[in-house]
Amino acid sequence: MFKLVAVGGKLRGKEITLNEGENIFGRGQDCTHMLSVQGISKRHMNISVNQNTLYIEDLGSSNGTFVNGKIVKRKTLAPNDKIALPDVIFQLIYRPEKNEQFEEKAPEEDDGELVVEEKAPDNIVAKVVFLFRTKFMPVIYGFNEQYEWGVLLGILLGIFLAVNIALTISPVLTSSKRILIYEVAKRGMHYADEVARINNLALQRRDLDRIDTQFLDKETGVISYELFDLEGRIVRPITKLNSYSNDTLSIKTKEWIQKQDKPLVDLLAGDEIGIGGPIKAFDTRTGREEVVGGISIRFKPDSLVAEVANSSQAYFEALTTSVLVAILFFGAVYYMTKKHLDDMYIQIEESVRGKRKDLESNLLMKELDPLRNSINSILQRFRETQNKEDGFVEEIEEEGPYLRKLEDFLAGAQGPVLVLNSEKNIKRLNSEAEDLLGIRENASSGNSLLDTARDQGFAATVIELCDQSASNEGCNQKNNYDISGVAYGINVVALMGKDKFAKGFYITFVKD
Numbered sequence: 001m002f003k004l005v006a007v008g009g010k011l012r013g014k015e016i017t018l019n020e021g022e023n024i025f026g027r028g029q030d031c032t033h034m035l036s037v038q039g040i041s042k043r044h045m046n047i048s049v050n051q052n053t054l055y056i057e058d059l060g061s062s063n064g065t066f067v068n069g070k071i072v073k074r075k076t077l078a079p080n081d082k083i084a085l086p087d088v089i090f091q092l093i094y095r096p097e098k099n100e101q102f103e104e105k106a107p108e109e110d111d112g113e114l115v116v117e118e119k120a121p122d123n124i125v126a127k128v129v130f131l132f133r134t135k136f137m138p139v140i141y142g143f144n145e146q147y148e149w150g151v152l153l154g155i156l157l158g159i160f161l162a163v164n165i166a167l168t169i170s171p172v173l174t175s176s177k178r179i180l181i182y183e184v185a186k187r188g189m190h191y192a193d194e195v196a197r198i199n200n201l202a203l204q205r206r207d208l209d210r211i212d213t214q215f216l217d218k219e220t221g222v223i224s225y226e227l228f229d230l231e232g233r234i235v236r237p238i239t240k241l242n243s244y245s246n247d248t249l250s251i252k253t254k255e256w257i258q259k260q261d262k263p264l265v266d267l268l269a270g271d272e273i274g275i276g277g278p279i280k281a282f283d284t285r286t287g288r289e290e291v292v293g294g295i296s297i298r299f300k301p302d303s304l305v306a307e308v309a310n311s312s313q314a315y316f317e318a319l320t321t322s323v324l325v326a327i328l329f330f331g332a333v334y335y336m337t338k339k340h341l342d343d344m345y346i347q348i349e350e351s352v353r354g355k356r357k358d359l360e361s362n363l364l365m366k367e368l369d370p371l372r373n374s375i376n377s378i379l380q381r382f383r384e385t386q387n388k389e390d391g392f393v394e395e396i397e398e399e400g401p402y403l404r405k406l407e408d409f410l411a412g413a414q415g416p417v418l419v420l421n422s423e424k425n426i427k428r429l430n431s432e433a434e435d436l437l438g439i440r441e442n443a444s445s446g447n448s449l450l451d452t453a454r455d456q457g458f459a460a461t462v463i464e465l466c467d468q469s470a471s472n473e474g475c476n477q478k479n480n481y482d483i484s485g486v487a488y489g490i491n492v493v494a495l496m497g498k499d500k501f502a503k504g505f506y507i508t509f510v511k512d
Contacts, residue, residue, distance in 0.1 A: 002049060002079075002094055009088035010037055010370075016090075018054070023047045025085075026059070039063055039086025039374055047077070054092070056083065069381055084381065087374045150334055157326045165318055181273055185265045188275025188297050191216060192263075195227065195295060196279055203281035203292055208235040216297070223272060223298040226250045227279065230293060249274040253296040273299045340365050344372065351379050402495050402503035403427055409506060416509040422502055424449055424463050436483060436509060458483065462490060462507060469494035470502035480512060487512040 002018040016033050024031040028042035035044070041061040048055045054077040058065040066084035067075050077083075079094040121127055144152055195213060196203060202210040208229050213236040216225050226245050227236040232254055234240040245251065249266060253276025256264045264276035279293040343361055350356045358379075359372045399422050406419045407428050416433035420426060426444045434440055437453065444452040453459035458481055465477040474496040480489055489510045494502040 002054060002092060004047075004083070004090040005093050007082070007089050007091045009085075011035070011088045018047060018049050020049050020051075023049065024059075026061075035085070035088065037085070037087050038371065040088075044085060045083075054078075063378060066378075066381055071382065084377075086378065087370060153334060154330060157330055161319075161322045161326055165322065181265060181267070184273050184299050185263055185275055188273075188299065189263045189277050191219070191222075191225075191275075191297060192277045192279060192295050196281065200281070203279070204284070206281070206292060208293055209241075211236055213237065221299050223300050225295065225297040227295045228254065228293055230254075230291070235293070247296065249276060249298065250294075250296040252276065253294050257291055257294045268298065271300060275299060339363065340368055344368070344375070348375060348379070352382075397497040397499050397501070397503070399497070399503035402497060406495060406504050406506050413508070418462075418507040418509075420449060420462075420466065420505040420507065422504060424466055424505070426452060427504065433509070436488075455483070457481075462492065465490060465492035465507075466494060466502075466505045468492075469505065470496070473500075474502070483509070 004016040004018065006012050006014040019032065023033060024043060024046050025033050025035055025040075026042045026044040027035060027037070027040050031043060039062075041059070041063070043059045044061040045059055045065045046057045048057070055074070056065065056067060056072065056077050057074045058072060063086045064071045066072065067077070068082055069084070077092055079092055081092045083090045083092065121130055140152070140156075143155075147155070194215070195211065198215075199211045202208070208227075211227065213225070213227060216222055217237070225237070226234050226240065226247060228234045228245060228250060232244050232250075234243050234245055234250075249268070252266065253264055256276055257278040261278070264274070266274035266276070268274045274296065276294065276296045278291040279295055280289040281292045282288075283290050340361065340363055343363070344359060347356060347359045347361075351359065358376050361368075361372070403419070403421060410417050410419055410428055410430060413430060416436045417430050418426070418433050418437070419428040425446055425448050426439070426441070428445070429437070429439065429441050437458075439452055449459045449462060450456065453462075461479055461481050465479055468477040469475060469492050474494040477492045478489055480487060482488070489512055491508045491510065493506045495504045495506065497503045
């Protein structure tokens with residue numbers, strides 16, 4: 001049987017038995033052998049097995065498939081061939097099926113998937129991180145398959161805002177409102193006690209029709225009230241005398257005072273507070289206070305209205321502040337992450353076009369180090385492949401000797417000439433170029449043309465021509481540009497090294 005043994009990378013030591021027929025490798029769940037390694041495409045490659053003949057085919061992967069250091073599209077495999085994918089290297093092994101020392105101990109458990117099983121750590125903090133990463137984050141990854149990363153980050157920030165306000169600001173406002181309602185309830189029971197005090201004799205005689213409640217008509221914040229006997233007959237206000245209440249608060253209060261001795265507090269529609277409680281009178285025969293009726297009062301005090309307004313304002317201010325902070329946080333996280341990826345993309349392009357050797361970054365993000373190392377390995381293998389096929393040297397040459405040649409050309413030049421090194425930094429320029437560009441060699445040598453030139457459009461044009469020449473094996477690239485109001489033709493030639501990297505740029509200026 002044929003097997004792939006991982007001899008390098010994250011899956012080092014893993015073995016995959018190749019099935020007769022097609023063997024699709026990739027990160028997708030529909031693959032024959034799923035490889036959970038970043039950089040590998042969902043459907044990366046296929047190895048077809050026909051008895052003793054093996055055939056490998058790249059399935060249009062993003063990072064390519066390498067066999068023995070060379071990138072391939074289709075190729076016949078032989079035992080001991082090495083197949084390189086992002087962050088993993090396999091070696092093809094042939095093992096006779098009858099050789100017991102190579103038999104699988106538990107073939108029934110080999111489903112073809114390579115998944116590194118992790119065990120939960122014993123440390124409580126590490127265990128929480130482990131559960132968060134293995135249980136919660138897969139749900140987020142699922143959403144990320146449907147929504148762009150930036151959109152998903154905005155959604156998560158919105159959820160964070162809602163939860164933050166609900167857990168911090170809302171309890172404070174609710175507690176403040178609860179205290180206010182408690183104070184209003186105490187005020188309502190004070191009114192009930194005041195009714196009992198003012199009408200003490202009438203209540204002792206059970207003469208509820210003579211009760212005086214005129215002070216309630218003058219109290220601010222009192223919307224309405226009803227004083228009734230135990231049968232539910234209204235005795236005050238006079239306008240409702242001898243009628244039976246159909247007000248929900250009064251009906252609830254009547255039922256309440258028959259079972260409870262504490263006041264009823266009810267939040268009503270329209271920011272009103274309902275207070276209900278018993279009216280008591282002293283019974284000289286029993287020597288105790290007895291309930292002779294009830295009172296229900298609807299309040300809408302100015303303090304409650306102000307509290308509602310303050311709560312709404314507090315919510316709005318908190319929401320506005322949180323949204324502004326969230327926008328800043330979103331921008332910082334989004335562009336900080338995007339900066340890493342943009343720099344990596346630019347450096348890959350520069351490496352492919354021969355402007356740099358390896359990917360590197362001054363920005364710290366250790367999570368990208370494995371990816372950067374894998375890309376560097378792929379780029380190195382790519383350069384080795386190109387060098388071997390074209391007969392060029394494998395190591396990147398120094399640019400010094402090439403720049404000295406350009407300086408020799410400069411010495412005999414007629415007209416303005418500018419020499420840049422491989423990084424587009426100023427190396428040399430003659431006196432005619434100094435007068436034309438307004439740049440002095442002694443003050444600008446070693447500096448970037450973008451930082452030195454007064455006209456950024458001019459500098460961008462020159463750099464673009466440099467890139468075009470480097471991408472076209474050093475062929476002359478020309479463009480026209482007005483310098484100090486005069487039209488000039490700018491000609492740029494890249495001096496290419498044997499390693500196909502541009503070592504310097506020779507720029508001449510010809511007046512049109």
